[in-house]
Amino acid sequence: AHISGILCLEQAVKVIYHRSKILAKCSGGAMMVVSGKAVSEMEELCSKYGSVEVAVHSSPVACTISGKVEEVSEIKDELQNELNDGESFLLRELKVNCAYHSPLVDDSRKDILEVIDTLPSPGEYQIPIISTVTAETGTNKDYITGEYWAENVRRPVLLYQALQKSIEKDQYNIVIEVGPRQVLRVHVANILSDIEYVCLPSMNAKKEFDSIFSSLSDLYQLGLDISWDTFHTTKRPPCPVPRLIFNKRKQLHFGPVGKRILSGAPQQNKSHMFVYSTGSPDDRLFKLCID
Numbered sequence: 268a269h270i271s272g273i274l275c276l277e278q279a280v281k282v283i284y285h286r287s288k289i290l291a292k293c294s295g296g297a298m299m300v301v302s303g304k305a306v307s308e309m310e311e312l313c314s315k316y317g318s319v320e321v322a323v324h325s326s327p328v329a330c331t332i333s334g335k336v337e338e339v340s341e342i343k344d345e346l347q348n349e350l351n352d353g354e355s356f357l358l359r360e361l362k363v364n365c366a367y368h369s370p371l372v373d374d375s376r377k378d379i380l381e382v383i384d385t386l387p388s389p390g391e392y393q394i395p396i397i398s399t400v401t402a403e404t405g406t407n408k409d410y411i412t413g414e415y416w417a418e419n420v421r422r423p424v425l426l427y428q429a430l431q432k433s434i435e436k437d438q439y440n441i442v443i444e445v446g447p448r449q450v451l452r453v454h455v456a457n458i459l460s461d462i463e464y465v466c467l468p469s470m471n472a473k474k475e476f477d478s479i480f481s482s483l484s485d486l487y488q489l490g491l492d493i494s495w496d497t498f499h500t501t502k503r504p505p506c507p508v509p510r511l512i513f514n515k516r517k518q519l520h521f522g523p524v525g526k527r528i529l530s531g532a533p534q535q536n537k538s539h540m541f542v543y544s545t546g547s548p549d550d551r552l553f554k555l556c557i558d
Contacts, residue, residue, distance in 0.1 A: 268410040272393030278386045278411075285382045286416055289375045296366025297339040298322060301346065302329040303356030312342060322368035323424040326454040331361070333369035368423050376417040383413035402428035426451065427458045440464040441489065443482070448472050465489070 269279035296318075301309055306321060309330050313319045319334030319342060332339060339360075346358055365371060396405045400418050402425040409415050434440050442464055444451055448471060455466045467482040487493050 268396065268405075270394060271396040271405070272390055273396070273405065273410050274386065281386070282383060282416055286379060286420065289378045289382070290365065290367070290372065290420060293365040293372050293375055295336070296334060296363075296369060296371040297336045298331055298333045298361040298363050298366055299339055299343060300325075300329070300331050300359040300361060301356065302359075304328060304346075304354075306330045312345070316342065318366075318370050320369050321423055322366075324427050325451065326427045326457040328457055329454055333366040334371070335366070339366075368421065372420055376421055379417040379420065380413040383416050385413065386411040397429045397432050399424045399426055399429045401425070402432055404432070427454065430455070430458050434459060434462055434464075436462060439489075441486070441491075442466040443469060445469045 268274040268282075269276055274282070302325075305328055306324055306326075309332060310321050313321060313332055313334075316334065316338040319332055319338045321330045322333035323331035325331065332342065343358060343360070346356075350356070350358075392405065396410075397403065398405050398409055400415070400422055401409075430442070440459070440462060442455055442459075444466065446469065449468045452466050452468065455464070465485070467485055468478055469482065471478040483493060483498070
């Protein structure tokens with residue numbers, strides 16, 4: 268919301284701070300990733316339980332469910348039976364303090380509404396943004412009210428619907444995942460199965476610089492106009508002039524032996540600076556070399 272221009276930095280920090288502080292008071296519940304099974308089937312299964320809902324729509328065949336511990340456990344057992352019967356999908360429980368995007372965070376809505384209230388918008392959208400709450404392009408009423416952020420913590424994350432909304436079917440699409448590691452890239456193939464695209468990371472754990480340099484290079488090759496002046500704030504070459512790979516000597520001067528090696532000439536064994544064997548079979552001929 269801040270990058271899009273609808274919120275200033277101070278307002279964005281206020282939302283992050285209060286939203287996190289209020290949610291930290293919530294506890295209990297469980298969340299579980301189900302990958303490889305149609306989300307529509309999972310929604311039908313969750314409807315049988317009072318507290319469990321699909322919290323994150325990662326792709327048409329992957330989601331995260333959230334609710335009371337005992338009910339999520341019952342669903343896991345039911346799905347495990349399907350696995351035992353030959354079906355193939357992935358189940359993974361998440362380590363969380365609270366069952367986010369479920370009825371267990373309903374109490375936080377009132378606090379968020381009161382604390383965030385209405386934020387004065389600093390201006391118009393500079394960059395279009397698609398909400399994962401509505402899966403629609405942001406309006407002037409989104410992101411600037413406590414009502415929106417209350418819905419943001421309670422309603423499911425419509426990730427794949429929002430991504431589909433952003434895609435131009437007649438163009439080559441570039442997807443960049445902004446985060447400390449690649450989490451959603453695995454789902455993009457299922458979301459954009461019939462679309463031409465490339466998915467790039469903003470960073471990878473323990474390879475932050477390599478990752479961002481690689482992605483910037485890929486974006487440049489794809490024809491994007493990179494603002495290099497923003498990236499390099501100092502007026503100097505972005506990298507040192509590379510040394511020759513085969514030159515491992517620190518000094519610039521090369522003696523006759525070094526020159527002979529670099530020229531590809533066969534090396535000759537010698538123990539004297541100027542007198543050495545000619546390499547004859549009887550090893551009795553020597554040559555004097557004053558270079």
